Amino acid sequence: MNFNKIGIILGREFSVRVKKKSFILTTILTPILMAALFIVPTVLMVVGGKDTEKVMVQDNSGIVAPYLESSSTAEYIIAPEGSTLEQLKADFNNLDVYALVGISELDSSNNVQAVAYSAEPLNVDIKSDISRKVNKAVETMKLSLYNITDLDRILEEVRSDVQITTLTLTEKGEKEESTEIYMALSYIMSFLIYMFIFMFGNMVMRGVIEEKSGRIVEVIVSSVKSVELMIGKILGVALVAITQFLIWVVLTLILVMVAGFLLGGDLVGTMESAEVAGMGSILKGISEVRFGYVITCFLIYFVLGYLLYAGMFAAVGAAVDNEADTGQLSIPITVPLILGLFLMIPTFQNPTGQLAFWSSIIPFTSPMVMMARIPFGVVPFWELALSIILLLATALLMAVISAKIYKVGILTYGKKASFKDLWKWIKTKN
Amino acid sequence: MLECRSVTKKFGDFKALDNVSIEAERGRVFGLLGPNGAGKTTLIRIINRITIPTDGEVIYDGRLMNDDMVREIGYLPEERGLYKKMKVGEQAIYLARLKGLSMSEAKKELKEWFVKFGIQSWWDKKVEELSKGMAQKVQFITTVLHKPSLLILDEPFSGFDPVNVQIIRNEILRMKDEGATIILSTHNMESVEELCDDIALINHAKLVVSGPTGEIRRKYGSNQVEVLYRSTDPLTTWSKYFTISLDEEYKHLRRAVLDVEDGAGAQQILPELLKSVDIASYRELVPRMNDIFIKLVSEK
Secondary structure (H helix, E strand, O other): OOHHHHHHHHHHHHHHHHOOHHHHHHHHHHHHHHHHHHHHHHHHHHHHOOOOEEEEEEEOOOOOHHHOOOOOOEEEEEOOOOOOHHHHHHOHHHHOOOEEEEEOOOOOOOOOOEEEEEOOOOOHHHHHHHHHHHHHHHHHHHHHOOOOOOHHHHHHHHOOOOOOOEEEEEOOEEEEEOHHHHHHHHHHHHHHHHHHHHHHHHHHHHHHHHHHHOOOHHHHHOOOOHHHHHHHHHHHHHHHHHHHHHHHHHHHHHHHHHHHHHHHHHHHHHHHHHHHHHHHHHHHHHHHOOHHHHHHHHHHHHHHHHHHHHHHHHHHHHHOOOHHHHOHHHHHHHHHHHHHHHOHHHHHHOOOOHHHHHHHHOOOOHHHHHHHHHHHOOOOHHHHHHHHHHHHHHHHHHHHHHHHHHHHHOOOOOOOOOHHHHHHHHHOOO | OEEEEEEEEEEOOEEEEEEEEEEEOOOOEEEEEOOOOOOHHHHHHHHOOOOOOOEEEEEEOOEEOOHHHHHHEEEEOOOOOOOOOOEHHHHHHHHHHHOOOOHHHHHHHHHHHHHHOOOHHHOOOEHHHOOHHHHHHHHHHHHHOOOOOEEEEEOOOOOOOHHHHHHHHHHHHHHHHOOOEEEEEOOOHHHHHHHOOEEEEEEOOEEEEEEEHHHHHHHHOOOEEEEEEEOOOOOOOOOOOEEEEEEEEEOOEEEEEEEEOOOOOHHHHHHHHHOOOEEEEEEEEOOOHHHHHHHHHHHO
16 A cells, blocks of 8 residues: 555545535535524514514404404404495405405304405415414403403413423433434434535545546556555545535634624524523523534544445446446445435434434444434443444445455446446455 | 566456466567457556456566556556546646656656647646647656656557657657667557567467567568569479469569568579579568468467
């Protein structure tokens, strides 16, 4: 193994890719998009608000109208005395309202029917606002028929809003947990691993196909061993991935911070007034995640998972003459990868269950599934160690197998390779 | 000197090379000939250490060929190719570094070649912007940039116009004069006649013949002479040195083609002829490489 040459190859693979316009664009645009995802809703909340629409109500029940308080969603106008719904409908265009709502008279079981007419499909917010208010009116009316004294006071007392505090019992005592944060975190991490393996594995595959179909590979393997070329390429692309990831993290943080600073007090103010309790628990949750541990695990699983799959991607690239032929051969790569992503969902529901356990130990799914378990902090050390050792061993084994396929494949043209051919190549000596 | 000793290569049950031994010497051009699929590319890949032989060994300058010797080899494969999206200069430097040159050595050598071929303006062009012939030229430079002492050229002239063929030919001859061992694989028999000092012919994985080009020509040529003579009647001479295979009128003379017996030459033949006719011209018919190739390949 000539490490100097692997270094030269790695250098080319890296520099060619990071100089590409598409790389520069995605690297810069993605954090902007990410930051926009954080910032835009807040900005909208601070700056905007929505237009308040006028809604005319023709109330035949006599009980609903008092409950129709105008809000930021809709401004309710009671229809003029003596007008009928039919007249109003006919005259709708001149009413200058967004919607017209007709409330029927009370029926025998003290219910009402409501019908809404509008020029365009009814806004969901307004629909639920009307529905809530009409229901409230009917419920109150029905309750009052029971003639309970002190009804309002009783209702006030009965109303409850129980918050659940989740705690885990550890050796150090009780610890407050926030499940939502863990779920979000594990979802993001698993998905990132999946996405990165797929994206950059494909990049390796395309690189191999480019060299093969462009007939450069024969010159190169006359200077370096084919396995050195494969390693150099896989590591070069890995470096591209890590570079992109780090730039994303740094840029996103900077953008969010800058935006936070620019929006200043408004942002914080809105947050406080909106969901003090919610935000508080989220922030608290974030502060409780063991970031060092989680990020270390992420990097280990990302690197090993990528190495496991990148070799396979390289082997497939070497076995075909052009990208269109990769379909069948890449099934053994895509199926376990996608399976890993799907197994993430039962893992959230039960991070210590049998399914989560086995799929986080078995190497082909473990990078995604283990990353879904780790933020919950429930993975015993031996499981983690076993999973990592198995993943590493499998990655090395697959690298050896892939290198054999790669070696024969890159110099074999014409015939479309089948799995049988690949098996023959694996068995070939030298 | 490059030696392949009893090289055999099997792919499963298929023998791509069967006990092939050749010797290519310094300062000479060695022609590797054979029909398509004969095993030439496999042999070339074995010499390049791209493939490892099932049996036999490759020895260069008295040592078993090893990874440290790749710097000594310049290989131009039949199927040419460069990274299309990479700039010409950058790419040539990359390929030279893989051969073991340092960045600055590679740059210096490359600049000299670009000046020599008058293509300095190509340095920052991407390969995809070059024509096929231009890319071939760049590829030739990358093959010889690191001053290899063993040059393996597979169809080096394909894709070049006559002017560039001349340029490349002169470069090959110059490197030969500087003492390089040159292996030339080609189907172009004219360039074999013109360039190759020695040849080897491979057919169906086996070495059919090898040796100095002149010797092989003589050995496998039909060994005929053409005689033009003044006479109105055909030759009637009977001799143990030759038999008459053709006799015809030729302009105002007559022309006879004689099949010469082994070991006989002008010294034996001419006196016999002069006894009966007046000779205007006597010429050995040297067989063309093309004919030898076809003869040897179709014999099998």
